[in-house]
Amino acid sequence: MAEFKKFRIADAANWDGQTVALEGWVYNTRAAGKKLRFLIARDGSGIMQCVFFQGECEENSFDTFDKLTPESSVRITGVIKKEPRSPGGFEMSARKLECFQVAEEYPISKKEHGVEFLMDHRHLWIRSRKQWAALRVRSELIWLLHQFYHDRGFLRFDAPILSGAACEGTSTLFQTPYFDEKAFLSQSGQLYGEVGAMAFGKVYVYGPTFRAEKSKTRKHLTEFWMVEPEMAYATMNDAMALGEEFVEYLVQGILTRCQSELEILERDLSQLEKIRAPFPRVSYDEALQILKKKGVELPWGEDFGAPHETALGEHFEKPVFVHHMPSQIKAFYFKQSDEVDGPGVRGKNGKYALGCDLIAPDGYGEIIGGGQREEDVETLLARLAEHKLDPKDYYWYLDLRRYGSVPHSGFGLGIERMVAWVTGVGHVRETIPFPRMMNTLKP
Numbered sequence: 001m002a003e004f005k006k007f008r009i010a011d012a013a014n015w016d017g018q019t020v021a022l023e024g025w026v027y028n029t030r031a032a033g034k035k036l037r038f039l040i041a042r043d044g045s046g047i048m049q050c051v052f053f054q055g056e057c058e059e060n061s062f063d064t065f066d067k068l069t070p071e072s073s074v075r076i077t078g079v080i081k082k083e084p085r086s087p088g089g090f091e092m093s094a095r096k097l098e099c100f101q102v103a104e105e106y107p108i109s110k111k112e113h114g115v116e117f118l119m120d121h122r123h124l125w126i127r128s129r130k131q132w133a134a135l136r137v138r139s140e141l142i143w144l145l146h147q148f149y150h151d152r153g154f155l156r157f158d159a160p161i162l163s164g165a166a167c168e169g170t171s172t173l174f175q176t177p178y179f180d181e182k183a184f185l186s187q188s189g190q191l192y193g194e195v196g197a198m199a200f201g202k203v204y205v206y207g208p209t210f211r212a213e214k215s216k217t218r219k220h221l222t223e224f225w226m227v228e229p230e231m232a233y234a235t236m237n238d239a240m241a242l243g244e245e246f247v248e249y250l251v252q253g254i255l256t257r258c259q260s261e262l263e264i265l266e267r268d269l270s271q272l273e274k275i276r277a278p279f280p281r282v283s284y285d286e287a288l289q290i291l292k293k294k295g296v297e298l299p300w301g302e303d304f305g306a307p308h309e310t311a312l313g314e315h316f317e318k319p320v321f322v323h324h325m326p327s328q329i330k331a332f333y334f335k336q337s338d339e340v341d342g343p344g345v346r347g348k349n350g351k352y353a354l355g356c357d358l359i360a361p362d363g364y365g366e367i368i369g370g371g372q373r374e375e376d377v378e379t380l381l382a383r384l385a386e387h388k389l390d391p392k393d394y395y396w397y398l399d400l401r402r403y404g405s406v407p408h409s410g411f412g413l414g415i416e417r418m419v420a421w422v423t424g425v426g427h428v429r430e431t432i433p434f435p436r437m438m439n440t441l442k443p
């Protein structure tokens with residue numbers, strides 16, 4: 001019969017003084033003379049030192065021990081004891097050692113490896129301490145995001161991955177044959193999220209999204225995960241208010257739930273403790289002024305690049321919302337305005353989009369992109385034409401503007417960029433188990 005109440009290193013405090021079986025893998029071994037052996041084991045939940053004393057453990061234990069190699073699979077039976085000097089505060093006084101497999105020579109050693117080598121060995125690399133810690137933070141962050149929206153009455157609304165309508169422009173679409181039609185892999189669940197908002201009021205889409213991005217930066221994946229809340233009867237300001245509450249919740253939640261992981265990752269916690277709402281908000285035009293003063297000038301109408309995002313992060317030391325972006329660099333669905341900080345009514349020229357991006361500090365770049373959606377059917381048809389998109393593909397999206405249209409807003413937060421920022425790892429490839437990038441399809 002399956003035994004579910006098994007010992008796990010993470011719960012060692014609950015087993016103090018008890019005899020347990022630790023099932024895991026060899027992280028490290030060390031011999032001290034004839035009578036003493038140390039085995040640091042990992043079981044997926046943490047690492048623990050197991051001490052083998054001759055006379056205290058079964059006779060064949062030392063023979064078995066001396067054959068062990070890194071990553072060999074083992075079951076160690078022994079008594080859990082408090083040991084303040086040990087990682088995690090507990091260690092095991094071993095009685096018995098069983099080996100399931102003596103591992104072949106493990107390709108990842110303590111020495112430095114190149115990134116290419118590590119990426120080719122991603123299936124093993126994730127066992128390393130820092131990779132393990134970053135993926136634990138990812139898992140906790142995803143758990144927190146579901147809790148956040150659930151607690152606030154947002155319905156989880158699943159968008160399709162195969163879609164017949166582009167959301168974020170046609171230049172980054174992955175296309176695939178779909179019987180007699182062609183389909184795209186979803187770039188964003190937003191358009192479907194808007195459908196959900198009109199049916200349920202407040203929803204969030206959570207799932208993988210795909211972009212044929214040819215950029216080789218530390219912020220771009222071709223497959224990444226997004227959480228996208230969408231609210232009926234909501235303006236761009238409402239989206240920013242939700243965004244800052246959400247980001248504060250995630251950062252503070254990770255700080256309390258993932259202390260040991262952040263320690264392994266050597267994250268500067270004082271930086272994260274400062275992340276409290278409200279966040280500063282500046283218009284795109286104001287941001288250009290700040291950038292000019294910082295010596296990284298940007299011509300009006302262009303999108304921020306890495307140097308601009310880094311400079312804005314430095315200036316504010318907190319995540320900052322940049323709103324009223326030039327319409328010309330924004331997708332077709334944005335509601336437009338002629339005014340900066342105005343009431344958000346569309347004027348004749350639609351110079352600005354009611355878009356808001358949240359830029360993280362320390363060069364982690366844009367973590368949220370969102371804003372207010374166009375709710376007028378005629379305007380939206382004109383916008384589709386400007387973007388050379390076929391209104392037939394969007395008949396269902398246009399219907400939302402025909403049957404009880406309301407102002408509505410939302411945003412998307414990229415999970416990998418958020419995890420990269422919170423953990424302080426340098427590249428989004430270390431924040432997802434199997435990153436997909438231009439030249440990375442295996443493992």
Ligand code: 4AD
Binds near residue numbers: 168
């Ligand atoms: O700014 P984006 O493109 O916005 C949208 O897709 C909207 N439809 C979302 C919405 O309003 N519901 O993407 C949103 C976020 C970015 O801020 C970033 O965090 C992340 O998704 N992101 C990427 N992350 C990793 N790799 C990429 N190639 C990414 N592109 C966007």
Ligand code: MG
Binds near residue numbers: 357366368369
């Ligand atoms: Mg964006």
